[in-house]
Amino acid sequence: MPRLNNKIALITGAARGIGAAVATCFIEQGATVIITDKNAEEAQKLCDTLGDRAYFHLLDVSEESHWQAVEAFVQTEFGRLDILVNNAGITGFLETVGPHDPEHLDLASWHTVQRTNSDGVALGCKYGIRLMKASQAASIVNISSRSGLVGIPAAAAYAASKAAVRNHSKSVALYCAQQGYPIRCNSVHPGAILTPMWDAMLGEGEAREAAIAGIAADIPVGHMGNAMDVAYAVLYLASDESAYVTGIELNIDGGILAGSSAAPKSS
Numbered sequence: 001m002p003r004l005n006n007k008i009a010l011i012t013g014a015a016r017g018i019g020a021a022v023a024t025c026f027i028e029q030g031a032t033v034i035i036t037d038k039n040a041e042e043a044q045k046l047c048d049t050l051g052d053r054a055y056f057h058l059l060d061v062s063e064e065s066h067w068q069a070v071e072a073f074v075q076t077e078f079g080r081l082d083i084l085v086n087n088a089g090i091t092g093f094l095e096t097v098g099p100h101d102p103e104h105l106d107l108a109s110w111h112t113v114q115r116t117n118s119d120g121v122a123l124g125c126k127y128g129i130r131l132m133k134a135s136q137a138a139s140i141v142n143i144s145s146r147s148g149l150v151g152i153p154a155a156a157a158y159a160a161s162k163a164a165v166r167n168h169s170k171s172v173a174l175y176c177a178q179q180g181y182p183i184r185c186n187s188v189h190p191g192a193i194l195t196p197m198w199d200a201m202l203g204e205g206e207a208r209e210a211a212i213a214g215i216a217a218d219i220p221v222g223h224m225g226n227a228m229d230v231a232y233a234v235l236y237l238a239s240d241e242s243a244y245v246t247g248i249e250l251n252i253d254g255g256i257l258a259g260s261s262a263a264p265k266s267s
């Protein structure tokens with residue numbers, strides 16, 4: 001039995017990487033999926049491969065007017081939303097001039113990262129709640145990061161934005177419960193998932209392979225994760241199997257956050 005039968009789902013930043021994996025997984029599990037991204041060409045291409053339960057809508061998550069257009073589209077086409085995955089996010093390394101360390105940070109670059117990662121999720125929750133009140137059982141899944149739980153000296157804006165996502169998810173969870181809305185909200189915290197987001201940091205060819213091996217050496221399970229590892233966690237939180245789960249944070253990080261550094265080795 002598919003786990004998302006009759007569910008209407010919307011995913012942001014779904015053209016590639018984790019968002020595309022979640023979209024593919026949701027389609028396989030019976031959902032109708034609205035694939036959104038600011039990269040219209042790539043998102044439409046993915047949509048075309050997923051069959052007649054996949055829809056595309058342009059959405060830059062940092063633009064409230066885009067969310068208003070998406071709200072009107074979902075309302076008209078489906079009359080409600082059951083699942084929202086606020087996935088779109090940027091590191092700021094490619095999109096801004098930086099730097100991003102706490103001592104030298106460039107304020108405009110800092111704001112650019114917050115606008116997509118933090119404002120984008122807040123707007124998503126705002127419009128998601130409006131559409132989900134008509135659902136029987138709805139779920140918002142916000143993609144934070146391991147970086148939302150620990151400091152990242154060279155990516156302070158990204159880390160702060162992801163900490164905001166973690167905390168806002170709990171406010172949304174409690175607010176919806178207080179209001180008696182049928183809406184749960186949880187955050188997912190991936191770490192070291194090999195997607196195009198890493199391309200600029202890894203280089204190419206042998207340098208890329210060496211960089212990946214270097215990262216893997218610091219991960220307890222010994223390798224980077226893949227997008228489907230995250231998609232399966234999102235599937236659980238999106239489905240009614242997690243009906244009693246709200247306000248939690250779920251780490252998908254190969255054990256990084258379990259705390260493996262500076263510990264004595266067992267003999």
Ligand code: NDP
Pocket residue numbers: 012013014015016017018019036037038039059060061062087088089090091116120143144145146147189190191192193194195196197198
């Ligand atoms: P990718 O960079 O591979 O994909 C992100 C997608 O989001 C791209 O299609 C991108 O479009 C789109 N996007 C960027 N900005 C916006 C915006 N303002 N509005 C709408 N779409 C946008 O990233 P991942 O798949 O790796 O990451 C997905 C999420 O997971 C992000 O929130 C990320 O921070 C988080 N995450 C990822 C980790 C990892 O190791 N990969 C670890 C921890 C968290 P475009 O091509 O136009 O930029």
